[in-house]
Amino acid sequence: MKNFFIIVLDGVGIGELPDATDYGDAGSNTLVNIANSVNGLMLPNMRKLGLGNIADIKGISRTEKPLASFGKLTEISKGKDSTTGHWEISGLLVDTDFSYFPDGFSEDIINRFLNYTGCKGILGNKTASGTEIIKELGDEHLKTGYPIVYTSADSVFQIAAHESVIPLEKLYEICRVTRGEVLKLPLLVGRVIARPFIGDSGNFTRTTNRRDFSLDPPSDTILDILQKNNINTVAIGKVNDLFNHRGIKIEVKTKSNGDGCNRLLENATKVNNSLIFANLVDFDVYFGHRNDPKGFAKALQEFDEFLPKFLEKIDESDRIVLTADHGNDPTTSSTDHSREFIPLLYFAKGKEGKNLGIRKTFSDIGKTAAEFFAVKNTLKGTSFLN
Numbered sequence: 001m002k003n004f005f006i007i008v009l010d011g012v013g014i015g016e017l018p019d020a021t022d023y024g025d026a027g028s029n030t031l032v033n034i035a036n037s038v039n040g041l042m043l044p045n046m047r048k049l050g051l052g053n054i055a056d057i058k059g060i061s062r063t064e065k066p067l068a069s070f071g072k073l074t075e076i077s078k079g080k081d082s083t084t085g086h087w088e089i090s091g092l093l094v095d096t097d098f099s100y101f102p103d104g105f106s107e108d109i110i111n112r113f114l115n116y117t118g119c120k121g122i123l124g125n126k127t128a129s130g131t132e133i134i135k136e137l138g139d140e141h142l143k144t145g146y147p148i149v150y151t152s153a154d155s156v157f158q159i160a161a162h163e164s165v166i167p168l169e170k171l172y173e174i175c176r177v178t179r180g181e182v183l184k185l186p187l188l189v190g191r192v193i194a195r196p197f198i199g200d201s202g203n204f205t206r207t208t209n210r211r212d213f214s215l216d217p218p219s220d221t222i223l224d225i226l227q228k229n230n231i232n233t234v235a236i237g238k239v240n241d242l243f244n245h246r247g248i249k250i251e252v253k254t255k256s257n258g259d260g261c262n263r264l265l266e267n268a269t270k271v272n273n274s275l276i277f278a279n280l281v282d283f284d285v286y287f288g289h290r291n292d293p294k295g296f297a298k299a300l301q302e303f304d305e306f307l308p309k310f311l312e313k314i315d316e317s318d319r320i321v322l323t324a325d326h327g328n329d330p331t332t333s334s335t336d337h338s339r340e341f342i343p344l345l346y347f348a349k350g351k352e353g354k355n356l357g358i359r360k361t362f363s364d365i366g367k368t369a370a371e372f373f374a375v376k377n378t379l380k381g382t383s384f385l386n
Helices: 030-037 044-049 082-089 107-117 130-144 168-182 222-228 257-270 282-288 293-312 364-372
Strands: 003-009 068-073 123-127 148-151 156-162 191-198 211-214 232-236 250-252 274-280 319-323 342-347 355-359
Touching (some): 003 257, 030 293, 044 293, 068 319, 168 211, 222 274, 257 274, 257 293, 319 364
Parallel strands (some): 003 319, 123 148
Antiparallel strands (some): 191 211
């Protein structure tokens, strides 16, 4: 066994970055503020790894002999998007910011959308919460058949549709056309997202059939480099979409955090000499964006309960990185991502952890994976391999 795991707890930030004010995120601290809101987090297994050594988190004390090395990572790329975060983790510096649409999409973009997709009209065209906009416009969507188009503080073009009105494959095709024909340069839109929902008036619910259509990374990531060196790459969950399926040999789709954790357990003994890159998205989607600190805390506890089962399956030659891609503080008035440091827990079975400090870039993770597999690379960052 010689596997390197990168497990992204989506949205689990650990304190505002120095430039957080520029993004409207002063005071954001996802883990700390959740802990304060619920009168303490109970995460005994992550505490043993050293989570309480990274920050002062209510309910999670420091440990003198952490099982993992610990620290936090600084985002140097522009933005606070999932795409940016994952690309930087993979060893890239995203020095060109994506396109954002705080006032909705321009008339030209909407006209191109209608022309290329064949849709007769659209609803929405504004910045909105996904759950709120289907409450607001779901009934009109059922009457007209028009897709609901909206965005957020992130660089996204989101298309919501009831699965009985616009079937999934049709919705996905609309998204592909939007990605390939509508949002061309000089626009740099991080993701086109299919947001299917079901239900009836007053009871609309988003399904797990979401799909993201991303830009290609601008240069080789750790995934590309490993694949070119005949090293197996496994992507679990949203990772596949965020890298536009590039550099990935085995794609594993998931429906939930629990599903993702089960796939991690499977791959812990199923593959050898592999990078396993997983995203657990429920923290972000269901609790961060919905300002639900109690639900967020419960999801963290469920992941914490999963950890011992996973660590039992790990070999001494394996390495595990637990981290995030950005913050999504559910205790603030915002329902969007927050510009934060991300936690770093680096586990090597049988090795005592040490303080890795404040890292200068998320790319240290990709650089460490490259050193682990001993591949030549020009990735950004500094390795913390041991």
